[in-house]
Amino acid sequence: MTLRDVDVHNRENLGKPDFIAQDEDPGSITETISGVIFGKTYLWWITAMGLSFGLLSIGMVGFVWLLAKGVGVWGIQVPNAWGFAIVNFVWWIGIGHAGTLISAILLLMRQEWRTSINRFAEAMTLFAVACAGLFPVFHTGRPWLAYWMLPLPNTMRVWPQFRSPLIWDVFAVSTYATISLVFWYVGLVPDLAALRDRAKTLLSRRIYGIAALGWRGAADHWHNYEKAYLLLAGLSTPLVLSVHSVISFDFAVSQLPGWHATIFPPYFVAGAVYAGFAMVLTLMIPLRAIFNLHAYITERHLENMGKVMLVTGLIVGWGYATELFMAWYSGNIFERFMMYNRIFGPYWMAYWGLILCNILVPQIMWSKRCRTNAFWLFFASQFVNVGMWLERYVIVITSLTRDFLVGSWGTYHGTIWDWAVYLGTFGLFLSLIFLFIRILPALSMTELKMISPEGKKTGH
Amino acid sequence: MNSTDTYHTSGLHGLMAEFDDPEKLVAAAEATRDAGYSKMNCYSPYPIEGAWEAMGHKSPMSKLVLLGGVTGCLLGFSFITWTQVIDYPWNIGGRPTFSWPSFIPPIFETTIMFAGLTAAIGMFLVNGLPRPYHPVFNVPAFIRASKDRYFLVIEASDSNFDQTATRSFLQGLEPLEVNDVEE
Secondary structure (H helix, E strand, C coil): CCHHHHHHHHHHHHCCCCCCCCCCCHHHHHHHHHHHHHCCCCHHHHHHHHHHHHHHHHHHHHHHHHHHHCHHHCCCECCECCHHHHHHHHHHHHHHHHHHHHHHHHHHCCCHHHHHCHHHHHHHHHHHHHHHHHHHHHHCCCHHHHHHHCCCCCCCCCCCCCCCHHHHHHHHHHHHHHHHHHHHHHHHHHHHHHHHHHCCCHHHHHHHHHHHCCCCCEHHHHHHHHHHHHHHHHHHHHHHHHHHHHHHHHHHCCCCCCCCCCCHHHHHHHHHHHHHHHHHHHHHHHHHHHHCCCCCCCHHHHHHHHHHHHHHHHHHHHHHHHHHHHHHHCCCHHHHHHHHHHHHCCCHHHHHHHHHHHHHHHHHHHCHHHHCCHHHHHHHHHHHHHHHHHHHHHHHHHHHHCCCCHHHCCCCCCCHHHHHHHHHHHHHHHHHHHHHHHHCCCCCHHHHHHHCHHHHCCCC | CCCCCCCCCCCEEEEEEEECCHHHHHHHHHHHHHCCCCCEEEECCCCCHHHHHHCCCCCCHHHHHHHHHHHHHHHHHHHHHHHHHHHCCCCCCCCCCCCHHHHHHHHHHHHHHHHHHHHHHHHHHHCCCCCCCCHHHHCHHHHHHHCCCEEEEEECCCCCCCHHHHHHHHHCCCCCEEEEEEC
């Protein structure tokens, strides 16, 4: 099997409209997409970048204050030592998972429509993982000692506890970040070579040239490249499933009511994909409008993403229902109280908010008119973005603040510094996204050429 | 560049034919192979399966990545077992130190890490990259190899290479142009 088999498989027997306008050829694809990079810098880009950097600055202030005063400036306090840091970590990692799903799993499942959106989604994965990684590192309170989480020889002669899900987490997230980065870079190299050959100034030719590693598109190189790319996709697929499963073990391996549940791994993975597709749509819909990319990101792409959101949203809904059922069926008073507390306790607004955002509003995706309409997709995506954050908030906070012993109950609220660093990661994420679309091809030229009519000629 | 009369191959990497259609490139590569040339290469802006099949190229990537994955798995297993069982065993409520099922998640991650890095780094090394200079870049038309043109190069080191005969052979394949590729 080669990449091409994967890409052309559907078009022959489905008879559906194509995922690329039929008057596009390799030349026009190169011109359009490199034109975005070598064209002039628009005022909207400078404005957007400035606003994003402003948000990032708020986060930097938040982190500096945290370093100066300690983690006490966050709202965390025993019994609730996790708070926003873990909520945001899980939320950001989950967003990243859609990128891997699109680039790897849909490739293996021969879904041609992934081609236009995979590069962007992979970039989104990397940036989301970068944002996620900040939280546990700063949550330690001494980020300069974060390397203690790694199994390094040291004067105390101790090693990390490899039986702990928290160490599994370190391995899973660092592997995920590394493999996502190399997968993205391998995909970029032929496009970087195209940019090197189109560059207008010596400096940009040099920079893209160095990054392209001297790629010259030789047939034997392409052969090894395709093999490597498919193997990376095959490796990323179990990896992405393992990452959110391991993250769910952070909760599920504990004894706490509301966390100690076998439904957690699949329910977390589905939630991650759900949130991730919502974020892809959130970013893709404006990008498509601004750069006029309707020839490459068609209504069918939007519709398919809407379908994935609908299905993963229903799996998440099934997860909620299972939690409810198991709390009752277990006959355990602590489990039953946990569920009652979620629904009617002090955090009832967050619970009902997540039901509204994750379960009710996305049902509009049943309607084909909504699935193919950019506005309604964007509308539903915003609810899912908020809803998935609320879901993690409810899981973390309600279980920690009210566990078995009434005497150890507490309350939790994020402080202004919690919000500052959360907003700051939005700034980091958006700044990286805007830099990315300015200096790198946001759509894969190589893969678009393969699904263009000219590229299809040598398909089999 | 202009050396059709003189019979020298020194300083010449090969002859390059340029095509504007991927099917013509595959047909030309097959014809070149059938004419007895073995040292040739095709260049295209995207992967073309027929091109490397015509060249009879075999990719070692699958075996390399398997090797990388097995190495990662064994290293992960032996390192974790060594740290938890031999170098610094902890007695936690009398539980066995060699609790291997709990080592599976981190071993899985080291397996993926080694296999994935082997796939990416190995692919570039097997391809001889990074390599900033290559003779094919000396042909001005080659700038479109990353855009929308397809190239076939017969290398001068091929035992059947003869500058005049090979040139006329390439001309017979109906390319847009045939160029000398200087070293």
